[in-house]
Amino acid sequence: MAGELKVDLGERSYKIICGSGLLKQTGSLLKNLDLAAPCLVVSNAIVAGHYWPTLEQSLKAAGFQPHLALVPDGEEAKTLKVAAELYDAALAAGIERGAAIMALGGGVVGDVAGFVAATWLRGVPFIQIPTTILAQVDASVGGKVAVNHPRGKNLIGAFYQPAAVIADLATLATLPPREVRAGLAEVIKYGVIMDAGFFAYLEDHLEGALNGEEGVLETIVLRSCALKAEIVSRDERESGLRAILNFGHTIGHAVEAVTGFAAYRHGEAVAMGMVAAARLAVRRGMFSEEETNRLVRLLQRAGLPVDLPAVEPAAFQAALGHDKKVRQGQLRMVLPERLGRVQVTPVSLEEIMAVIC
């Protein structure tokens, strides 16, 4: 089974190809992009341990000269220091203009490799080969690439679209259960922000997703990518609509920052952030308790946290101030109106503190 979608961005349009066993076809799937032979594949030891031999063989068979560069596992790879090491690797691999940088891994690898692709020689072709649910449904699509600043998430980055996204569903079979659950948080996000029918589908098929049923995973990845592709095609650089993809992230990113990017997976932080946003919306009288409970139940069934940890208020408030949706010092959040519909609206610090304490 395979599905194809297009992210429609004029000359920066690209395909998302999703199916099982695509890794061994990657070389041939990239042939039409007219890339130079040398390429730099960025990954980490865990993912490369599983999938580098297959990818390397496929790339070589198609005439590429692939070089592998490994970054540390986890969020600590999203730093300028790691990016600098990747520039050295790009130089050593002979990455000239027209030669690709490829990301083989989860959202962390995709974000840092994409940041390097956006900046090396002022931009070389970038290929996303996502291997987590989170990266297949969200991080590999849409062109947000970044590293973290110690004080805030993704503060150093760019909008830089990939030339192709190749999502091999078979790679999800080796994903640890915690990562499956974390990825489902961003999937549930799509249901809340723009597709109540998809939310209901997830209520009916959650166990299939948790158990790695390929049919369910394929539906989830394709539907999520279709929704994200639609938003990105209409607002590539987040001048308005795209901000709805940030549902759960104002508070989620602040939790990640104050816990040193180490205590929670990104998806876990987003799960807690979505519930806090829903509670804030209930407090305003714009979202129902009943729908909040549906969201909480679905996240809990997915094994995700819904209540925020105790945080030091001053550090938390400082972290909130680094949210990219802040305008002239005014915090803005994505709040639900009903399942399938949200709005981006100014919020006060008092309102946020009232739902997190």
Ligand SMILES: NC(=O)c1ccc[n+]([C@@H]2O[C@H](COP(=O)([O-])OP(=O)(O)OC[C@H]3O[C@@H](n4cnc5c(N)ncnc54)[C@H](O)[C@@H]3O)[C@@H](O)[C@H]2O)c1
């Ligand atoms: N650019 C975007 O639009 C966007 C969107 C959402 C999230 N993100 C970013 O993505 C990151 C989170 O991504 P993530 O959840 O994929 O985390 P991750 O990249 O850290 O991967 C999670 C873990 O799974 C391992 N792994 C990856 N693929 C595997 C596989 N197939 N088998 C076994 N292990 C595997 C990794 O080594 C890691 O330990 C965060 O930094 C977040 O900010 C970016």
Ligand SMILES: O=C(O)C(=O)C[C@@H](O)[C@H](O)[C@H](O)COP(=O)(O)O
């Ligand atoms: O693609 C987007 O736009 C998103 O907001 C998707 C988010 O899931 C993702 O975590 C993104 O990296 C957050 O962006 P940021 O601009 O808040 O750093």
Ligand SMILES: [Zn+2]
């Ligand atoms: Zn996210």
